[in-house]
Amino acid sequence: MPENASLSGSIDQINLEFIEREATPRFLMKLSIQLHLAGLSLSNTVSVLEIFGVDRARSTVHNWVHKADLQPEDGQNPDHVAVDETVIQLNDEQYWLYAAVDPETNELLHTELEPTTNKVIAHAFFAELREKHNVDDAVFLIDGSHSLKDACSRHGLDFRYERNGNRNSVERVFREVKRRTTSFSNCFSNAQADTADDWLRSFAFAWNQLI
Numbered sequence: 158m159p160e161n162a163s164l165s166g167s168i169d170q171i172n173l174e175f176i177e178r179e180a181t182p183r184f185l186m187k188l189s190i191q192l193h194l195a196g197l198s199l200s201n202t203v204s205v206l207e208i209f210g211v212d213r214a215r216s217t218v219h220n221w222v223h224k225a226d227l228q229p230e231d232g233q234n235p236d237h238v239a240v241d242e243t244v245i246q247l248n249d250e251q252y253w254l255y256a257a258v259d260p261e262t263n264e265l266l267h268t269e270l271e272p273t274t275n276k277v278i279a280h281a282f283f284a285e286l287r288e289k290h291n292v293d294d295a296v297f298l299i300d301g302s303h304s305l306k307d308a309c310s311r312h313g314l315d316f317r318y319e320r321n322g323n324r325n326s327v328e329r330v331f332r333e334v335k336r337r338t339t340s341f342s343n344c345f346s347n348a349q350a351d352t353a354d355d356w357l358r359s360f361a362f363a364w365n366q367l368i
Contacts, residue, residue, distance in 0.1 A: 194222065223352060229266060241305075263329065263330070279305055
């Protein structure tokens with residue numbers, strides 16, 4: 158993500174309605190959530206809080222991120238959509254991350270973490286994507302995945318094979334996700350799949366704000 162990106166816009170969009178009793182000032186909670194999603198480890202995020210005289214555990218910040226339930230904004234109308242799938246390591250198991258990206262803006266449109274990959278899962282991913290965004294008239298950019306091709310055909314969507322070009326946007330996102338999940342082991346250490354799925358949607362929200 159750009160190092161000089163402004164955090165103010167996305168901070169304003171973080172909703173803290175889930176908070177009932179919390180001594181931490183809400184601005185610092187929002188700042189902590191955004192800093193972690195923007196690339197700071199949980200340990201370093203806690204260190205930032207300490208600068209403000211607030212002592213919180215890494216698990217507390219993790220819970221704030223999880224409970225905030227952030228995700229990409231619905232209702233986008235892209236001309237093209239790059240879709241791909243990649244393997245994500247979660248503890249000792251492998252999961253498949255499905256992602257759809259607008260190659261013109263590099264914004265993440267939708268993500269889904271699945272225990273495997275097949276035509277049924279790909280079809281469900283496209284169904285959710287169509288519910289969230291206006292993509293029926295978009296051209297879908299896919300690689301050689303048979304499940305993605307089948308899903309496009311079953312949904313009656315226009316698609317073409319593309320390994321480079323506009324597909325570089327989704328590859329860039331995947332590289333950043335893998336960098337985050339391998340560099341910061343405390344992101345997914347001992348995490349359940351649904352928690353990791355929530356974190357990835359939160360990451361998508363932050364990515365869209367900061368690109």
